[in-house]
Amino acid sequence: xxxxxxxxxxxxxxxxxxxxxxxxxxxxxxxxxxxxxxxxxxxxxxxxxxxxxxxxxxxxxxxxxxxxxxxxxxxxxxxxxxxxxxxxxxxxxxxxxxxxxxxxxxxxxxxxxxxxxxxxxxxxxxxxxxxxxxxxxxxxxxxxxxxxxxxxxxxxxxxxxxxxxxxxxxxxxxxxxxxxxxxxxxxxxxxxxxxxx
Amino acid sequence: xxxxxxxxxxxxxxxxxxxxxxxxxxxxxxxxxxxxxxxxxxxxxxxxxxxxxxxxxxxxxxxxxxxxxxxxxxxxxxxxxxxxxxxxxxxxxxxxxxxxxxxxxxxxxxxxxxxxxxxxxxxxxxxxxxxxxxxxxxxxxxxxxxxxxxxxxxxxxxxxxxxxxxxxxxxxxxxxxxxxxxxxxxxxxxxxxxxxx
DNA sequence: ACGCCCAGTCAACGATTGGTGACTTTAAGA
DNA sequence: TCTTAAAGTCACCAATCGTTGACTGGGCGT
Numbered sequence: 001x002x003x004x005x006x007x008x009x010x011x012x013x014x015x016x017x018x019x020x021x022x023x024x025x026x027x028x029x030x031x032x033x034x035x036x037x038x039x040x041x042x043x044x045x046x047x048x049x050x051x052x053x054x055x056x057x058x059x060x061x062x063x064x065x066x067x068x069x070x071x072x073x074x075x076x077x078x079x080x081x082x083x084x085x086x087x088x089x090x091x092x093x094x095x096x097x098x099x100x101x102x103x104x105x106x107x108x109x110x111x112x113x114x115x116x117x118x119x120x121x122x123x124x125x126x127x128x129x130x131x132x133x134x135x136x137x138x139x140x141x142x143x144x145x146x147x148x149x150x151x152x153x154x155x156x157x158x159x160x161x162x163x164x165x166x167x168x169x170x171x172x173x174x175x176x177x178x179x180x181x182x183x184x185x186x187x188x189x190x191x192x193x194x195x196x197x
Numbered sequence: 198x199x200x201x202x203x204x205x206x207x208x209x210x211x212x213x214x215x216x217x218x219x220x221x222x223x224x225x226x227x228x229x230x231x232x233x234x235x236x237x238x239x240x241x242x243x244x245x246x247x248x249x250x251x252x253x254x255x256x257x258x259x260x261x262x263x264x265x266x267x268x269x270x271x272x273x274x275x276x277x278x279x280x281x282x283x284x285x286x287x288x289x290x291x292x293x294x295x296x297x298x299x300x301x302x303x304x305x306x307x308x309x310x311x312x313x314x315x316x317x318x319x320x321x322x323x324x325x326x327x328x329x330x331x332x333x334x335x336x337x338x339x340x341x342x343x344x345x346x347x348x349x350x351x352x353x354x355x356x357x358x359x360x361x362x363x364x365x366x367x368x369x370x371x372x373x374x375x376x377x378x379x380x381x382x383x384x385x386x387x388x389x390x391x392x393x394x
Numbered sequence: 395a396c397g398c399c400c401a402g403t404c405a406a407c408g409a410t411t412g413g414t415g416a417c418t419t420t421a422a423g424a
Numbered sequence: 425t426c427t428t429a430a431a432g433t434c435a436c437c438a439a440t441c442g443t444t445g446a447c448t449g450g451g452c453g454t
Contacts, residue, residue, distance in 0.1 A: 008432095010419090010420060010421065010430085010431050010432075011431090012430075012431065012432095015431080015432090030318060031228075031230070031315075031316030031317055031318065032316065033228070033230040033231075033316065033317065034230075034316070034317065034318050036410085036411070036412085037411085037412060037413085038410095038411090038412095046432075046433090047432060047433050047434075048412085048413090049413080049414080049415095049432080049433070049434080050431080050432060050433085052412075052413055052414080053414095053431090053432085057412075057413080058411095058412060058413090114365070115315065115361075116315070116316055117316065118228075118312065118313070118315050118316055118361055118364065119228030119229065119230065119231070119313055119314065119315055119316025119317055119320075120228055120230065120231065120316050121227060121228065121231050123316075124364070124365075127365065128365060128367060131365050132366075132371075136366070147376065147379050149371075149372060149376060150372065150376050150379050150380045150383065151383075153362050153366060153369070153372075153380070154359075154362070154380065154383055154384065154387075156358075156362055156365075157355075157358035157359045157361060157362030157363075158354075158355060158358050159358065160357075160358045160361050160362065161353075161354035161355050161356065161357045161358020161359065161361065162351075162354045162358065164312075164315055164354060164357050164358070164361075165350050165351075165353055165354030165357065166354075167315065167321070168311070168324065168325060168328050168353075169329075169333070169350060170325065172350070174329075174346075175346060175347065175350075179344065179346060179347050182344050182347050183347045183350070183351065186347065186348075186351055186391075187351065190351075190387060194383075205402095207400085207401050207402075207449095207450065207451070208401085209400080209401060209402095212401075212402085233440085233441070233442085234441085234442060234443085235440095235441090235442095243402075243403090244402065244403050244404075245442085245443090246402080246403070246404080246443075246444080246445095247401080247402060247403085248442095249442070249443055249444080250401090250402085250444095254442075254443080255441095255442065255443095
């Protein structure tokens with residue numbers, strides 16, 4: 001997205017970071033398969049070969065990206081009481097997608113990438129191997145209480161489902177403001193119920 | 198999956214149907230991108246060129262598959278009262294995936310394909326163009342009542358989210374039987390609440 | 395029994411993919 | 425200023441993709 005015409009200063013560390021950020025941006029707005037090394041390279045203003053050089057393979061880069069983002073852990077910041085409402089607003093009212101750099105939507109990047117990866121067999125292998133320690137376990141611990149694993153998984157599923165639903169419905173464009181409010185309300189209740197219970 | 202060594206009788210219509218079924222099977226267990234024309238052809242026991250010949254392009258084949266399957270409409274058969282429970286069991290207890298030919302899981306093929314397509318840009322274009330009339334509208338009508346569009350979308354999102362969650366958690370292998378039961382119960386309640394309300 | 399039409403095969407195409415090794419260029423230290 | 429290690433580029437590879445056009449062979453009508 002951000003192409004800088006000025007020649008980038010020769011700084012391996014900064015370049016590596018820039019690649020990581022560009023990849024993160026790509027991976028959360030397109031699927032694993034749809035993202036090409038050359039796309040990322042073009043975003044950074046660098047040759048694609050450099051990415052292989054720094055990160056090994058595309059799969060390794062993907063893992064590095066998953067490691068670099070917050071995987072929804074930020075969602076657990078803030079009060080427990082309005083978790084449902086906060087998250088529902090984040091999902092319904094467009095602050096989630098597209099993911100802007102360091103913007104409000106940044107919170108859910110890890111989840112978005114998870115979501116985008118559902119299709120690809122290769123990406124799912126990676127995600128499956130790491131999603132427990134990376135996402136479910138922290139969420140489970142944060143939720144706590146009785147049946148925490150079950151509630152955490154339901155909550156995660158709910159969140160992802162809503163994100164997909166939003167995607168499929170083109171941002172709920174066909175719903176009027178009242179319906180959106182109703183949707184946010186219901187979703188907040190459902191989520192909060194899983195946190196509290 | 199099903200490879201028949203015996204030479205298939207020369208019957209264009211039957212072959213066309215066989216291709217459609219094999220493609221449906223593939224598309225609901227792998228993503229659009231991961232499914233290759235050659236894979237489908239091998240399943241049927243036919244050359245890949247024949248598929249292009251019969252269906253035009255891969256995208257056209259995908260549309261034909263979406264048209265040919267029931268898109269979850271079967272879910273609306275049976276009583277309204279235990280919809281939540283039926284569906285929850287279907288999702289949690291493995292009758293959904295993998296989709297078997299004409300088996301219990303066949304009901305949700307359309308949804309599964311939807312799910313598998315989330316990643317691919319090309320497949321999503323197709324799905325987005327058609328998912329309203331194909332899926333959301335019938336569901337909305339079946340659900341009926343106040344805020345039907347909102348409730349239908351929430352239900353669809355919930356279902357898809359649970360399916361993804363299951364996928365990510367390798368069929369909830371890490372949950373014991375009691376936890377699975379609890380999960381099914383909670384999910385049934387959530388779904389039924391959306392249908393009834 | 396012959397011939398024809400069409401179901402199906404085969405080889406190859408152009409494009410695109412991730413990845414590799416040799417090359418060039420830059421910046422920093424002596 | 426000269427040297428050198430590293431940063432970055434370039435050309436190319438092997439594999440795979442969907443798709444095409446020329447070809448083959450079997451079954452049906454006559």
